[in-house]
Amino acid sequence: MLGAVAAGALVLAGCAPSDSGDDSTGGASGAGTSGGGGNATLTVWSWRVEDKAAYEKIFAAYEKKHPGVKIDFKAFKATEYNKILATGLAGANGPDVPQVRSYGQLQTTVASGSLVPLDGKVDVSSWDKNVVASARGKSDGKLYAVPFARQTVQMFYNKQLFEKNNLQPPKTWADFMKANETLSKAKVTPIAVGAKDDWTLPIVHEVLAAPRFGGKAFAGAVTSGKTSFTDPAWVDSVKIVGDLKKYMPKNVTGVAATDAQTLFSSGQAAMIPGGSYDLSVLQKPDPSLQIGAFEVPPPPGSTGGPTTPGWADGNFGVSKKSTHQAQATELVKWMSTPEFGQMVADEIKQISAVPGVTYSDPLLKQMSDSYSQHGSPYLLLTDFRYGAPSGTDLLGKGLQQLLLGQKDAAAVSQDLDKGVKTWFKPSGS
Structure with a gap:
């Protein structure tokens, strides 16, 4: 279900190992940043198990335009995801790009210092403020992620x-x-x-x-x-x-x-x-x-x-422990573009957070238009x-x-x- 689902307890078992060298195997294993040079495999984590095929199609389009970058999308059960993510971000085998919760549920992740602030790196100044608020730290007002859907x-x-x-x-x-x-x-x-x-x-x-x-x-x-x-x-x-x-x-x-x-x-x-x-x-x-x-x-x-x-239902951020922060940041920046937003609408069948997206599904269009005309926050x-x-x-x-x-x-x-x-x-x- 949506981000409202409470997390259950699960011990994280096995994620992508890190590497050294040209053919990197992703994961946030290791400390520091390695810059944007060389090949990299970025691990992306999500609770959207039902969207796995759609995300693989979306990321294939990204890989085609970014030679040398591979994306390993891993989806976990929504009810177990919060525990899995906290364990992954605290350890050495977490994601490079985690899908994180929104609004109040994001704050624990922000407080843990697990995410890279994106201010000055991603421009969401023209977006709905109610949507962008889902990705900001409550105490410092910094942007820690990019919303993926409304x-x-x-x-x-x-x-x-x-x-x-x-x-x-x-x-x-x-x-x-x-x-x-x-x-x-x-x-x-x-x-x-x-x-x-x-x-x-x-x-x-x-x-x-x-x-x-x-x-x-x-x-x-x-x-x-x-x-x-x-x-x-x-x-x-x-x-x-x-x-x-x-x-x-x-x-x-x-x-x-x-x-x-x-x-x-x-x-x-x-x-x-x-x-x-x-x-x-x-x-x-x-x-x-x-x-x-x-x-x-x-x-x-x-x-x-x-x-x-x-x-806004969920966001994508960059792990501070990623050894590929430059590539991970570039991916998350792409998630703020109309290209990604349009694929969210077309492939995942959700209302994109990116302004200006069009909808072929008449009901999605109707719901998006209704929010634009009569929207209020789910308080x-x-x-x-x-x-x-x-x-x-x-x-x-x-x-x-x-x-x-x-x-x-x-x-x-x-x-x-x-x-x-x-x-x-x-x-x-």
């Missing part, structure tokens, strides 16, 4: 089921509620939600209620200390998730995220709140499934229009993961309790506010 969240829907029930993507909240009622009466689960996995619930909240709490405007107010998560607009946005429980699967807190995806892909559910990263997963079981996407219309009381929350990920307890953990558990009837929206919001204030310092303070 993610957006929105409501996916089954076009065939909508057509069968004479429904169109809703333009108003009344339309949205009517669609839920129509589908319920047709014995179709309106909204597939996997609340057993609490990390999904802050995403569900963003999809359903970002306009209600105020999206980008609220983000600016709460991070500057002008308001808090006890703000009535925020509390009401949390309440919306509970109000829509009746349109979710029965016993929703016992339904896993993968089960929710299966409900949608099999045609048992008509809609599913999800990220752009989910698109290929939803399409894979049934390639004939016609999937659309829409921004959930603003609920009553919203001060703004439709909203597409987004963030609890972009700004409230820099300490513990994190905003996403607090809201995820709180929404579970809401759906179980154990707490109301005010209590969930109060717990969130109290929890993040144990470490969060507003920018205005």
